[in-house]
Amino acid sequence: MVAGNYAASASFDKNWRSIDWDRCQRSVLRLQARIVQATQGKRWNKVRALQHLLTRSFSAKALAVKRVTTNKGKYTPGVDGQIWQTTTDKYQAIENLRQRGYAAQPLRRVFIPKSATEKRPLGIPTMKDRAMQALYLMGVEPVGETTGDQHSYGFRRHRCAADAINQVHKTLAGAHRATWILEGDIKGCFDEISHEWLAANIPMEKRLLHKWLKAGVIEKRRLYPTERGTPQGGIISPVLANMTLDGLEGLIDQHFGKKGSKKRKHYGVHLVRYADDFIVTSKTKELLVTKVKPLIESFLEHRGLKLSEKKTVITHVDEGFDFLGQHVRKYKKRLLIKPSQKSIHRLLNSVKTVIKKNRASTQEEVINMLNPQIRGWANYHRTSCARKVFEKVDHEIFGALWRWAKRRHPNKGLQWIKEKYFKVQGSRQWCFGTILKKKNKREWLELFLASNVSIRRHIKIRCQANPYDRDWYPYFKERLMGPRTLPARM
Numbered sequence: 001m002v003a004g005n006y007a008a009s010a011s012f013d014k015n016w017r018s019i020d021w022d023r024c025q026r027s028v029l030r031l032q033a034r035i036v037q038a039t040q041g042k043r044w045n046k047v048r049a050l051q052h053l054l055t056r057s058f059s060a061k062a063l064a065v066k067r068v069t070t071n072k073g074k075y076t077p078g079v080d081g082q083i084w085q086t087t088t089d090k091y092q093a094i095e096n097l098r099q100r101g102y103a104a105q106p107l108r109r110v111f112i113p114k115s116a117t118e119k120r121p122l123g124i125p126t127m128k129d130r131a132m133q134a135l136y137l138m139g140v141e142p143v144g145e146t147t148g149d150q151h152s153y154g155f156r157r158h159r160c161a162a163d164a165i166n167q168v169h170k171t172l173a174g175a176h177r178a179t180w181i182l183e184g185d186i187k188g189c190f191d192e193i194s195h196e197w198l199a200a201n202i203p204m205e206k207r208l209l210h211k212w213l214k215a216g217v218i219e220k221r222r223l224y225p226t227e228r229g230t231p232q233g234g235i236i237s238p239v240l241a242n243m244t245l246d247g248l249e250g251l252i253d254q255h256f257g258k259k260g261s262k263k264r265k266h267y268g269v270h271l272v273r274y275a276d277d278f279i280v281t282s283k284t285k286e287l288l289v290t291k292v293k294p295l296i297e298s299f300l301e302h303r304g305l306k307l308s309e310k311k312t313v314i315t316h317v318d319e320g321f322d323f324l325g326q327h328v329r330k331y332k333k334r335l336l337i338k339p340s341q342k343s344i345h346r347l348l349n350s351v352k353t354v355i356k357k358n359r360a361s362t363q364e365e366v367i368n369m370l371n372p373q374i375r376g377w378a379n380y381h382r383t384s385c386a387r388k389v390f391e392k393v394d395h396e397i398f399g400a401l402w403r404w405a406k407r408r409h410p411n412k413g414l415q416w417i418k419e420k421y422f423k424v425q426g427s428r429q430w431c432f433g434t435i436l437k438k439k440n441k442r443e444w445l446e447l448f449l450a451s452n453v454s455i456r457r458h459i460k461i462r463c464q465a466n467p468y469d470r471d472w473y474p475y476f477k478e479r480l481m482g483p484r485t486l487p488a489r490m
Contacts, residue, residue: 015091016087016088016090016091017087019062021062021063021066023059024058024059024060024062024063025059025063027057027059027060028054028057028059028060028063028138029468031050031053031054031057031060032054032138032139032141032142032468033142033468033469033470034050035047035050035051035054035139035142035143035468036142036143036145036146036466036468036469036470038050039142039143039146039147040146044203047143047203048203050139051136051139051140051203051204051205052205054138054139055099055135055136055138055139055205056099058094060135060138061094061097061131061135062094063134063138064097064131064132064134064135064138065084065090065093065094065097065131066090067131067134067235068084068127068130068131068134068235069084069085069090069093069127073124073130076124077108077124077126077127078105078107078108078124078125078126078127078129078130079105079106079107079108079126079218080105080126082126082127083127084127093127093128093131096128097128097131097132097135099205099208102132102208102211103211104125104129104132104211104212104215105125105126105128105129105215106215106216106217106218106223107123107124107125107215107216107217107218107226107231107233107234108123108124108217108218109121109122109123109124109217109218109219110122110124110233120232121191121232122231122232122233123217123231123232123233123234124233125212125215125231125233125234125235129212129215129234130234130235132208133212133234133235133236134235134236136204136205136208136236137235137236137239139204140202140203140204140236140239140243141157141239141468142468143203143243144239144242144243144246145157145466145467145468145469146466146468146469147243147246148242148243148246149245149246149247149248149249149250149271149273150249150463150464151164151167151249151270151271151272151273151463152242152245152246152249152273152274153167153272153273153274154238154242154273154274154275154276154277155238155239155241155242155275156242157467158461158465158467158476158479159461161274161324161325161380162383162458162460163458163460163461164272164273164274164323164324165323165324165326165328165337165383165384165458166383166458166460167272167460167463168272168279168323168328168337169328169335169337170460171270171272171281172281172317172328172330172335173335174335175333177268177281178268178269178270178281178282178283178317179268179283179316179317179318179330180281180282180283180284180285180287180288180314180315180316180317181279181280181281181282181314181315181316181317181321182279182280182281182282182288182292182293182312182313182314183279183311183312183313183314183315183321183322183323184277184278184279184280184296184307184312185276185277185307185308185311185312186245186276186300186305186306186307186308187305187306187307187308188229189241189245189275189276189305190229190230190231190232190237190241190276191228191229191232192228192229192304192305192306193228193229193230193240193241193244193303193304193305194228194302194303194304194305195213195214195227195228195229197244197302197303197304198213198230198240198244199213201243201244202240202243212230212234212236213226213230214226217231228304238275241275241276242275244303244305245273245276245303247299248271248273248278248296248299249271251295251296251299252269252270252271252280252292252295255291255295256269266283267282267283267287268281268282268283269281269282269287269292274324277323277324279321279323280292280296285314285316288314289314293307293312317329317330317335318330322340322342325339325340325342325343325380325381326338326339326340326343326381326384327339327340327341336385337384337385338384338385338386338389339381339384339386339389343377343381344389344392344393347373347374347377347393348393348396348397350373351370351373351374351397351400352400354366354369354370354373355370355400355401355404356404359404359407359408363421363432363433363434364434364436364445366401366404367432367433367434367445367446367447368445370397370447370448371447371448374393374397374447374448374449374450375448375453377393377450378390378393378448378450378452378453379453382453382454382455382456382485383455383456383457383458383485384455385455386455387451387455390449390450390451390453391450391451393450394449394450394451397447398430398432401421401432401447405417405420405421405422418430421434423446425444425446431446431447432446432447433445433446433447434446454487454488455488456485456486456487456488457485457486457487457488458484458485459479459483459484459485459486461479462475
């Protein structure tokens with residue numbers, strides 16, 4: 001018996017390592033492209049047939065298992081405590097990924113910080129449930145990309161927050177543009193979506209969708225039923241939320257004219273959405289209050305959602321507003337987009353917290369903890385007017401590090417502290433860094449400066465582009481091979 005199990009394990013190990021991943025990817029892409037064609041022709045029976053074929057294929061199952069065993073959550077178990085680490089576990093998971101007899105297990109509830117005072121609930125599915133969701137996502141996502149709103153940029157392949165900000169600039173910059181903005185925020189979007197609406201409108205096997213939605217949540221060893229919403233933490237949840245909100249652009253086209261028409265230009269009503277955060281522009285405040293906001297509220301009500309009264313506000317562009325961590329405002333008819341004060345404070349508070357908590361850590365350890373934060377924040381904001389902000393951030397961080405260094409050596413002089421922690425590098429006199437001795441090599445490690453990041457203009461994705469449509473393959477190939485940003489105009 002033991003010998004038989006060992007032989008089976010060795011076989012599974014060999015089979016996993018011998019999988020031709022490129023061939024699997026090509027096979028899945030062919031089926032997804034056919035799903036796009038069927039969706040464009042509104043042949044929904046054909047869509048269902050192709051989705052059935054895709055979710056039963058070995059290639060799709062293998063890619064689904066590979067996805068959940070290589071992403072950031074690969075070491076995070078669900079309620080069953082299982083994770084798939086070995087090649088044997090992974091190949092067995094492919095063979096066990098069957099629809100017949102499948103039953104979704106409850107989610108494991110965890111909470112992550114949302115702000116200084118709030119926490120966001122996450123529902124962690126088991127590895128098998130994650131793999132099954134990843135499998136069906138391959139069939140649902142091509143439909144969502146084909147039918148989705150063109151100016152929706154969140155949770156979509158090859159789209160990012162920089163695309164949304166670029167679209168905001170195109171919508172508001174220049175004379176005779178909209179001047180009033182409705183900042184929309186949906187209250188508990190993921191947690192409040194109507195299960196009935198999802199069951200009636202999401203193009204996938206209803207039996208599987210029902211099992212995921214009604215799986216329940218375990219918190220503090222107690223099972224709670226899920227009567228509405230799709231859990232944050234599920235692989236398929238972002239796409240379900242996106243498809244729930246798709247249709248807002250069509251609603252605006254219906255009431256205010258299609259994009260480019262005289263009627264639309266007269267009203268100046270445009271939508272830019274990133275997941276559940278969106279803005280709607282208009283040339284008058286009255287139009288937003290009396291027509292646009294009631295239309296959106298009615299649209300959301302059918303889906304079990306509603307706008308947050310506190311966070312949904314109407315603002316004039318000359319006063320400015322925050323969107324996706326950026327502050328958008330017109331200064332004497334010139335539109336400028338800068339990092340928002342909230343985003344700046346969030347970074348500086350995080351950096352200062354790290355410095356305070358590591359008073360006894362070495363300089364190398366502190367640098368290694370701070371560099372990813374500073375680099376990631378600066379790269380996110382590099383497409384905005386952020387040069388002066390970057391310099392201000394560097395100055396604040398320098399002050400915090402100088403106080404950290406003085407606190408470590410209260411009995412030493414300032415010149416001694418400077419020479420120990422701040423070196424001269426070229427023309428820079430105050431470079432926070434240290435020399436690392438590794439074997440026979442000496443390596444220089446220094447703090448990353450936000451001001452070292454050059455400001456570059458982001459090249460926005462074409463709003464009609466669909467990564468699953470064969471007609472758009474050359475465009476995405478050229479976009480991936482070419483530059484995604486251009487030097488900022490001086």
